[in-house]
Amino acid sequence: MKPLPAFLRTTTFRITLFVAFLFSLSTFLLLLFVYQSTAGALSRQTDALLTQEINALSSLYRVSGINGVNRGVVERSAANSTYLYLFTGATGERVSGNLNGLPVNAAGQSGFFGFRYRLGINLDENDDERRARAKIVRLPNNYLLLVAADIEEQAQIAGQIAQAMWIGAILVLVLGVASGALISRRFANRIEALNAVARDVMAGDMKRRAPRNHTNDELDDLSSNLNKMLSRIESLMAASIYAGDSIAHDLRSPLTRMRARLEQAVRERESDEEEVFAATLRDADELLSIFNSIQRISRLESGEQRSVFHLIDPAPLVEDIAELYGPLCEEQNRNFEYEIETGLQIRADRGLIAQAMSNLVDNAVKYTDPGGGIALRLRKCRNGAVEISVTDTGPGVPVEKRHEILKRFVRLEGSRSRQGSGLGLSLVKAISEIHSAELLIEDGAGSHPGTGKGLRVAIVFPKAQKK
Amino acid sequence: MRLLIIEDDHVAAGYIQKGLTEAGHLADHAGDGEVGLEMARIAEYDVLIVDRMLPLLDGLSVISTLREEGVNTPVLILSALGDVDHRVEGLQAGGDDYLTKPYAFAELQARVEALARRRDPEAVQTRLKVGDLEMDLLARTVHRAGVNILLQPREFRLLEYLMKHAGQVVTRTMLLEKVWDYHFDPQTNVIDVHVSRLRTKIDKEFSTPLLHTVRGAGYRLQA
Numbered sequence: 001m002k003p004l005p006a007f008l009r010t011t012t013f014r015i016t017l018f019v020a021f022l023f024s025l026s027t028f029l030l031l032l033f034v035y036q037s038t039a040g041a042l043s044r045q046t047d048a049l050l051t052q053e054i055n056a057l058s059s060l061y062r063v064s065g066i067n068g069v070n071r072g073v074v075e076r077s078a079a080n081s082t083y084l085y086l087f088t089g090a091t092g093e094r095v096s097g098n099l100n101g102l103p104v105n106a107a108g109q110s111g112f113f114g115f116r117y118r119l120g121i122n123l124d125e126n127d128d129e130r131r132a133r134a135k136i137v138r139l140p141n142n143y144l145l146l147v148a149a150d151i152e153e154q155a156q157i158a159g160q161i162a163q164a165m166w167i168g169a170i171l172v173l174v175l176g177v178a179s180g181a182l183i184s185r186r187f188a189n190r191i192e193a194l195n196a197v198a199r200d201v202m203a204g205d206m207k208r209r210a211p212r213n214h215t216n217d218e219l220d221d222l223s224s225n226l227n228k229m230l231s232r233i234e235s236l237m238a239a240s241i242y243a244g245d246s247i248a249h250d251l252r253s254p255l256t257r258m259r260a261r262l263e264q265a266v267r268e269r270e271s272d273e274e275e276v277f278a279a280t281l282r283d284a285d286e287l288l289s290i291f292n293s294i295q296r297i298s299r300l301e302s303g304e305q306r307s308v309f310h311l312i313d314p315a316p317l318v319e320d321i322a323e324l325y326g327p328l329c330e331e332q333n334r335n336f337e338y339e340i341e342t343g344l345q346i347r348a349d350r351g352l353i354a355q356a357m358s359n360l361v362d363n364a365v366k367y368t369d370p371g372g373g374i375a376l377r378l379r380k381c382r383n384g385a386v387e388i389s390v391t392d393t394g395p396g397v398p399v400e401k402r403h404e405i406l407k408r409f410v411r412l413e414g415s416r417s418r419q420g421s422g423l424g425l426s427l428v429k430a431i432s433e434i435h436s437a438e439l440l441i442e443d444g445a446g447s448h449p450g451t452g453k454g455l456r457v458a459i460v461f462p463k464a465q466k467k
Numbered sequence: 468m469r470l471l472i473i474e475d476d477h478v479a480a481g482y483i484q485k486g487l488t489e490a491g492h493l494a495d496h497a498g499d500g501e502v503g504l505e506m507a508r509i510a511e512y513d514v515l516i517v518d519r520m521l522p523l524l525d526g527l528s529v530i531s532t533l534r535e536e537g538v539n540t541p542v543l544i545l546s547a548l549g550d551v552d553h554r555v556e557g558l559q560a561g562g563d564d565y566l567t568k569p570y571a572f573a574e575l576q577a578r579v580e581a582l583a584r585r586r587d588p589e590a591v592q593t594r595l596k597v598g599d600l601e602m603d604l605l606a607r608t609v610h611r612a613g614v615n616i617l618l619q620p621r622e623f624r625l626l627e628y629l630m631k632h633a634g635q636v637v638t639r640t641m642l643l644e645k646v647w648d649y650h651f652d653p654q655t656n657v658i659d660v661h662v663s664r665l666r667t668k669i670d671k672e673f674s675t676p677l678l679h680t681v682r683g684a685g686y687r688l689q690a
Contacts, residue, residue: 165626211524278683279572289652299550323621324647328660351551355651362654 010191011185020176027172031165043133046149049114049307050135053083054091054147058137066143073097073145084117084132084148090141099146103134106146110136115148129398132153190219199276205235251290254283293423300352300430309347309435311464316341316387317350318378321357325376326364334365335373344378346461348435353459356431359424360390360457367394367455375445381460389458391444396453402441428459437461468583469511470494473503473529474518474545483516487573487579497639500524512540513583516575519546519557527560534561541582545570551650573684577636584632595630598690600669600677602630611669621646622665629688631676638685662686 057076060068073087077098086097094101103115113136116129134148193211200208209230210223258280265276309424322338329336346353364374372393381387397405406429432439437459444454470492480496487494488629495510495589497503500521507515507529515533519526530542544562554565564578585673595602599612607623609616618626629637639658643649662678670676679687 281683285571289654292567292652296550320647324653324657324661327664328657330653331660332664349551351650354649358649358651358653365655 008181008184008461010184010188012187013180016180016183017177017321020180022171024169024173028165028169031161031168032372035161035165036157039154039161042154042158043151046133046151046154048133050083050112050133050149054135054137054145056137057085057145057147061139066139066141067147069139069143070096080436082149084134084146084150086144086146086148087147088144089144090143092142092144095143097146099148102144102146106134106136109134114151117148132250144320157434169206187219197226201230206230206237232394251287254286258283289421295428297427298426299431300434309349311347312350313342314344314346314348314353314378314388315342317353317359318376321354321361322376324358325361329365329374332365333370334368336376337373338376339379340377341379344380345464346386346435348461352431352435356411356428356459357388360426363424363457364390364392364394364455368392369394373445377404384463386461386464387458388461389456391454391456393444393454396444396455397441405441406439425457428457432459435459435461468492468513468580469508470514470516471503471510471512471577472516473496473497473500473507473521473526474516475499476518477522482572483575484578486576490576492579498522500526500529504529504532507538507540508536514579515540515542516579517542517544517562519544519548519553522525527557530561542574543578543582545575552679554650571638573636573681574638574640577638577641577685580635580642581637584635592631595627595633597630597633597688598675598677599673600630600671600690602627609669611673614672616668618665618668621661623666624660625661626688629686631689633688635682636681636687641685 057069057072060072064071070087073085076083077085077096084097084099086102087095087097088102089095092102098116103117105113105115107428112133114131114133118129118131129153130150132148133151134146137145139145197208197210210226212220212223212227214220261279261283262274264420265273318338318340322340323337326336326338361374361376368374374393375389375391377387377389377391379387379389406425429439440456440458440460442456444456470487472480472487473492474483474496475498477496477498480498484494484496495506495512497505498508502524503515503517503521504524515530516681517526517529521529524532526544526546530544533540533542541563542561543564543566544557545566545568546557547568557565563582566575566578592601593604595604600610603610604627609618609623609626625642628642628646639656640652642658642662643651643653666676666678670678677688677690679689681687
């Protein structure tokens with residue numbers, strides 16, 4: 001079987017088809033009601049008039065017998081009234097009236113029935129047959145009285161109404177199906193446009209975007225969301241390509257050093273073997289630590305590690321880090337200060353927070369020149385949030401680069417030569433995110449003589465909710 | 468020491484075995500969990516080195532089975548899974564220490580030797596002594612050759628750990644884990660600074676140094 005055109009297979013088409021059917025059915029029912037209450041009412045009225053007339057005639061029988069009835073019929077027929085009359089005798093012969101004989105189908109009838117007759121009673125055979133409705137009353141001695149009304153016009157109006165009814169229902173159905181097809185075709189076209197975009201993207205064209213008509217209807221909404229999704233995917237892909245390139249770059253440097261050193265050792269047999277081996281090991285360790293950091297960040301970002309976080313007082317954590325790093329800073333001639341507010345609570349994992357702080361202080365030490373200062377602070381914000389921050393007097397980070405430095409492996413111009421993998425802040429960001437904490441990167445305390453404008457990195461924990 | 472390595476990577480196991488043998492230990496090797504479990508049941512080992520992912524029977528099951536059977540041999544778990552959760556799982560199964568792959572051999576050796584020491588009936592020690600350096604764990608005082616040495620609380624714990632593992636190599640990571648309870652590697656040499664401060668306090672005024680740096684590995688406190 002040949003498949004239907006695409007738009008006829010759409011859900012829209014099926015729905016409109018169904019709606020069109022329902023619509024024509026209800027139109028039909030509506031017109032049926034109209035028919036009933038017009039044509040029906042007319043015929044009921046006719047019946048009532050016939051009954052009234054026949055009752056009047058038959059009441060003559062009670063007063064003056066057969067002759068009375070006969071006289072009544074003769075009088076009324078002659079008066080050229082709107083009714084048709086027939087009075088027949090015991091053997092069925094015509095006695096009086098303006099009909100010349102009983103209708104063929106009148107035999108055995110009593111009460112109401114319909115029949116056909118020709119106007120003008122035998123005068124012109126070419127006259128049209130007309131419809132009439134009759135009522136028969138049987139009088140004693142087989143006398144029979146028939147009163148009928150011409151209902152040709154009535155019947156014609158009823159027929160027209162019935163015809164209109166059918167045509168209307170069919171028209172609604174046809175229009176419904178046609179508009180259904182039209183709408184579905186439009187819909188199918190718009191869906192097809194989205195599908196085309198999806199196919200192009202699958203084929204590798206990440207730049208393709210779904211067309212929008214900016215009406216904000218549901219399809220336009222869908223297009224807009226699809227576009228946002230595509231943009232997100234594109235930026236993730238770009239990020240992973242960038243990360244891939246950076247991994248290649250960052251792994252290449254220690255590997256290159258290693259290779260060169262070993263090569264040189266092979267060339268110059270007398271070189272200090274132990275020194276070569278030790279340096280090679282250091283490079284290998286650097287490679288391993290890069291791998292470890294990458295894995296850790298990926299784990300955190302994937303949300304795989306979701307240890308239950310407990311309500312903890314961050315003060316001892318911050319104090320531990322201060323105690324761990326204080327001597328190092330002193331040794332390296334950086335002023336280290338810390339300020340700890342006690343009695344606060346955050347919902348966190350101790351190890352992860354310690355690691356985040358350690359990375360921040362590591363960075364501060366790395367980027368601050370000797371003589372500069374580093375401050376570690378724990379404090380409560382006005383809105384009840386708890387903030388752990390590290391401020392240094394290093395060169396700072398330009399506002400437009402602050403977003404950049406959170407990415408994996410990103411190291412700003414001039415810092416690639418410094419030790420480090422460029423993963424520290426990414427790890428801090430990942431840790432902040434699984435704690436639903438905000439990571440702020442701001443200007444430091446401001447320029448002091450001989451220092452940069454500094455950098456302040458803060459992890460802001462939401463107000464801890466009691467569970 | 469007699470050691471058992473349960474590790475399905477034969478090359479890695481070979482390196483460990485060779486290294487430990489060179490260090491004067493006797494190291495056996497089992498290639499899967501079932502053989503490893505059987506060997507650990509039969510022979511008396513000082514330390515078991517168990518890879519977490521093993522064919523036939525996984526490392527954690529080997530350890531918990533042994534523990535249920537009352538075998539208390541210290542266990543060092545080797546694993547490629549290094550998250551805190553994984554570490555906790557390993558220790559809950561009955562492991563005594565946890566080392567994430569890849570690791571430096573020096574780290575492995577130091578940890579194995581530290582674990583073997585734990586086997587000694589651990590009577591509650593109140594005094595530690597290394598050469599003329601003495602530590603009173605109750606009074607929390609340290610003396611060297613009768614001279615009182617004032618230490619910060621953390622320095623005290625650092626020295627306590629070193630003294631408990633006197634004669635053994637203790638790595639920086641071990642110190643960070645056991646003294647600070649941190650399970651990550653700081654990028655800078657924070658531990659070195661603390662050790663050098665401690666060294667100043669316990670060695671500077673005295674003729675023989677006790678706290679030695681072991682190149683490429685860590686530190687050793689030895690008279």
